Amino acid sequence: MTGSLSLLYAVPVMLALGAVALVTAGASSALEARERGRPARTGLAVPLQETARLLLQRPRRTVSADRLLWRSASSAVIPLAVLIVAFVPLGSHALVDNPVGLVWVNALDVVAWGVMWLLGWGPNSVTGLIGGYRFLAMALAYELPLMFAITAPAIAAGSLDLAEIASAQEGLWFAAWAPIAFAAYCWGVLGFSVRAPMDAGAGGDLNGGILAELAGVDRLLVLAGRYALLVAGSAAAVPLFLGGGAGPLLPGWCWVLVKTLLLSVLLTAGGRRIPTLRPDRLLELGWVVVLPLVVAQDLVVSILAIQSN
Amino acid sequence: MGLSDLLARVAATCAHVLVVEAPGAFGARVALERELDRVGWCAAASIADADVLAVVGEPGPELSAVVDHAWAQISEPRVRLAVGAGTDVAAAIAAARAELAQVDGPRAEAASRARFTPSAQDEPMDHGDMDHGDMDHGDKDHGSMSPDGIPLAEGAQDRDGLEMDELHLPLGPVLQHWPAGVVLRLRLHGDVVAGAEVTRLDAGSSVPADDDSTRAARLLDAAASVLMLAGLLAEAATTRRLRDQCLDAESVRPAELERLRSRLRRHRVLRWSLSGLAVPGARDLDDRVQVLIDQAGVALAGESSEPSLLDLNALPDLVRGQELAAVRLVVAALLPDLHTSTEEVRA
Numbered sequence: 001m002t003g004s005l006s007l008l009y010a011v012p013v014m015l016a017l018g019a020v021a022l023v024t025a026g027a028s029s030a031l032e033a034r035e036r037g038r039p040a041r042t043g044l045a046v047p048l049q050e051t052a053r054l055l056l057q058r059p060r061r062t063v064s065a066d067r068l069l070w071r072s073a074s075s076a077v078i079p080l081a082v083l084i085v086a087f088v089p090l091g092s093h094a095l096v097d098n099p100v101g102l103v104w105v106n107a108l109d110v111v112a113w114g115v116m117w118l119l120g121w122g123p124n125s126v127t128g129l130i131g132g133y134r135f136l137a138m139a140l141a142y143e144l145p146l147m148f149a150i151t152a153p154a155i156a157a158g159s160l161d162l163a164e165i166a167s168a169q170e171g172l173w174f175a176a177w178a179p180i181a182f183a184a185y186c187w188g189v190l191g192f193s194v195r196a197p198m199d200a201g202a203g204g205d206l207n208g209g210i211l212a213e214l215a216g217v218d219r220l221l222v223l224a225g226r227y228a229l230l231v232a233g234s235a236a237a238v239p240l241f242l243g244g245g246a247g248p249l250l251p252g253w254c255w256v257l258v259k260t261l262l263l264s265v266l267l268t269a270g271g272r273r274i275p276t277l278r279p280d281r282l283l284e285l286g287w288v289v290v291l292p293l294v295v296a297q298d299l300v301v302s303i304l305a306i307q308s309n
Numbered sequence: 310m311g312l313s314d315l316l317a318r319v320a321a322t323c324a325h326v327l328v329v330e331a332p333g334a335f336g337a338r339v340a341l342e343r344e345l346d347r348v349g350w351c352a353a354a355s356i357a358d359a360d361v362l363a364v365v366g367e368p369g370p371e372l373s374a375v376v377d378h379a380w381a382q383i384s385e386p387r388v389r390l391a392v393g394a395g396t397d398v399a400a401a402i403a404a405a406r407a408e409l410a411q412v413d414g415p416r417a418e419a420a421s422r423a424r425f426t427p428s429a430q431d432e433p434m435d436h437g438d439m440d441h442g443d444m445d446h447g448d449k450d451h452g453s454m455s456p457d458g459i460p461l462a463e464g465a466q467d468r469d470g471l472e473m474d475e476l477h478l479p480l481g482p483v484l485q486h487w488p489a490g491v492v493l494r495l496r497l498h499g500d501v502v503a504g505a506e507v508t509r510l511d512a513g514s515s516v517p518a519d520d521d522s523t524r525a526a527r528l529l530d531a532a533a534s535v536l537m538l539a540g541l542l543a544e545a546a547t548t549r550r551l552r553d554q555c556l557d558a559e560s561v562r563p564a565e566l567e568r569l570r571s572r573l574r575r576h577r578v579l580r581w582s583l584s585g586l587a588v589p590g591a592r593d594l595d596d597r598v599q600v601l602i603d604q605a606g607v608a609l610a611g612e613s614s615e616p617s618l619l620d621l622n623a624l625p626d627l628v629r630g631q632e633l634a635a636v637r638l639v640v641a642a643l644l645p646d647l648h649t650s651t652e653e654v655r656a
Contacts (some may be wrong), residue, residue, distance in 0.1 A: 035546040053320035058384040205637040207355035278538030
C-alpha cells in the first residue's frame with residue numbers, strides 16, 4: 001500500500017525509541033522516589049544517573065559461564081525492540097512496510113523467549129537459571145492469549161498489514177470494541193518485557209533472577225532493553241488497537257509517538273500497583289480464564305466483521 | 310578526563326548498597342536504610358548489582374569470611390563500609406559517596422585486580438552468599454567431573470518421580486529480608502526445595518532482648534519485607550515509614566496501623582497471591598501479614614506480647630516441598646519470631 005521510509009529515518013526513529021524509553025523509566029523512578037519520601041522530580045533523572053553508574057562499573061564474569069550465549073542474549077534485547085519498532089507505521093509510512101507486519105511483531109515477541117531464557121542460562125548460576133524457568137512458565141501463560149489477542153484486529157481489518165489495520169479503525173478504535181483483546185495484549189507486553197507485575201523471572205526474591213549476575217554495560221543493555229521492549233510493544237499497540245496515527249491537529253507520526261508514550265507510562269505505573277504474579281498461579285489464570293475470554297472476543301469480532309461486510 | 314569525571318560524580322548519586330546485617334544489628338540496619346532513602350541510594354539486588362558493601366553490626370569470624378568472599382566479587386568502583394550502633398550513618402554515606410565520585414579512587418583499583426572471578430577452590434567452607442555463580446558444589450570428590458572445580462549436577466527424582474538435576478543453593482547470610490547470620494542450604498529440583506539444612510554462623514553470640522518499641526518496629530519490618538518480596542513497593546514503603554516512627558519514639562496512632570491493615574485487606578491480588586502459603590501461627594501468609602501489623606499495635610500499646618518463638622531448626626521441615634518464592638516469603642514473615650539456636654539440623 002505505502003512505500004517504506006528511507007533508511008535515513010532510522011536515526012530519528014531510534015532516537016524517539018530511546019527518548020520514550022527514558023521518559024518511561026523516569027516516570028517509574030519518579031513514582032518510586034515519591035513512595036520513598038523524596039520529591040518525585042529527583043526520580044526523573046535516575047535513569048541517566050543509573051546509566052552513568054553502569055557505564056563506569058566493571059562488567060563481570062562467573063565461573064564456567066556460557067559466555068557466548070550470555071553475551072549474545074544481553075546484547076539482543078535492544079535490537080529486538082528496534083526490529084519491532086521498525087515495522088510500526090508512523091502515520092502512513094513505516095521504516096519497513098510489509099504486508100505481514102503483524103506476523104513479524106508476533107515472531108519477535110517469541111524470540112524474547114529465547115533471549116530471556118539465555119540470560120538466565122548463560123551465567124551458570126542457580127538464581128539465573130530459576131529466573132529463566134520462571135520466565136518460561138510466565139511466557140506459557142501469556143503467549144497464547146497474546147497471539148489470539150492480536151488476531152482480533154487482523155480479523156476486524158481483514159489484513160495482516162499494520163498500516164491497513166490502523167486505517168481500518170476510522171470511527172472506532174479496536175481497543176474500544178475489542179477491549180478484552182487489548183487487555184490481553186497489554187498483559188503480554190508486560191510479560192515479554194519482564195516488567196511488574198510479570199517480573200517474577202527478574203524477581204527481587206531471586207536476587208534479580210535473570211539479572212542476578214549482570215554488571216556494568218551488560219546490565220545496562222538488559223535494563224534499558226526491557227524498557228525498550230515495553231515501548232516497542234506499546235508502539236505496536238498503536239496501529240493494532242489505538243487507531244494508528246489518527247488524531248486531530250498533530251501529524252500522524254506525532255500521534256503515534258504520543259500514544260506510545262502514554263501507553264508505556266500507563267503500563268509501567270499500573271504494573272507497579274500490582275504485586276508480582278506467581279508463575280504457578282498464572283498458568284491456570286492464563287489458560288482457564290484469559291484464553292477462553294480472548295477466543296470468545298475473536299468470535300465476537302469475526303461475527304461483527306462478517307455482518308459489516 | 311572531563312567526561313569520566315562527570316560520569317563518576319553523576320554515578321555516585323545513585324549507588325547501590327549491599328547490606329549485610331550481623332546478628333543484633335537491627336537498629337543500625339534500619340538507620341542505614343533510612344539514610345539510603347534520604348540520599349536517594351538504594352539497596353542492591355545482588356552482589357553483581359552492588360557498588361557499596363555495608364556491613365552492619367559486628368560480624369563474627371564465620372560471617373566475616375563470607376563477607377570477604379562477597380567483597381571479592383563486587384565490581385569496581387566499589388567501597389566498603391562498616392556501620393555500628395554508634396556510627397554516624399550520614400557521615401559514613403557522605404564519605405562513601407565522595408570516594409565513589411573520585412575518578413582516581415576506587416576505579417584505579419581495577420587495574421590492580423587482574424580478574425575477580427573467584428574459583429570454586431578459593432571459597433571459604435562456610436560461605437553462604439547467594440550468587441557467586443557456581444552451581445552444585447556439593448561434594449568435592451568428583452575430580453574428573455568437575456569443570457573449573459565445580460562438580461556437575463547429579464540427578465534425583467523430584468516430587469512427581471521425574472529425574473531432575475539437583476542444584477544446591479545456599480540462602481543467606483548476604484541476603485535481604487533474611488535472618489541475620491543464618492544460612493539455609495537448599496537442594497533444589499527446578500525451583501522446588503527437595504531438602505534443606507540450616508546453620509547459624511558464629512553460634513553462641515548473644516543478642517539483647519527487644520524493648521516494646523523495637524519489637525513493634527521488628528514486626529513492621531517483617532511485614533514490609535513480605536510486601537517487598539511480593540512486589541508491592543508502595544505499601545512496603547508505607548509500612549517502613551511506620552516502622553521508623555516506632556524507633557523514633559514518635560507516637561504511631563493505632564488508626565494508622567488500622568488503615569494499613571485495611572488497605573492490605575482490600576488488595577485482592579495480594580491476597581490471591583499470598584493465600585495458600587502455610588505459615589505456623591496463622592491461617593496462611595496473607596493472614597500472617599495482618600497478624601504482624603496487629604502484634605505491632607499490641608507491642609506499641611505496651612501490653613507485653615510474648616513472642617511465640619519458632620525454633621530455627623524447624624525451618625528445614627517448613628520449607629521442604631515449597632517453591633523458592635514461597636520460602637523467601639515465609640521466612641521473611643517469620644523473621645521476628647525465629648529463635649536462633651546453635652545446633653545444626655538436617656531434613
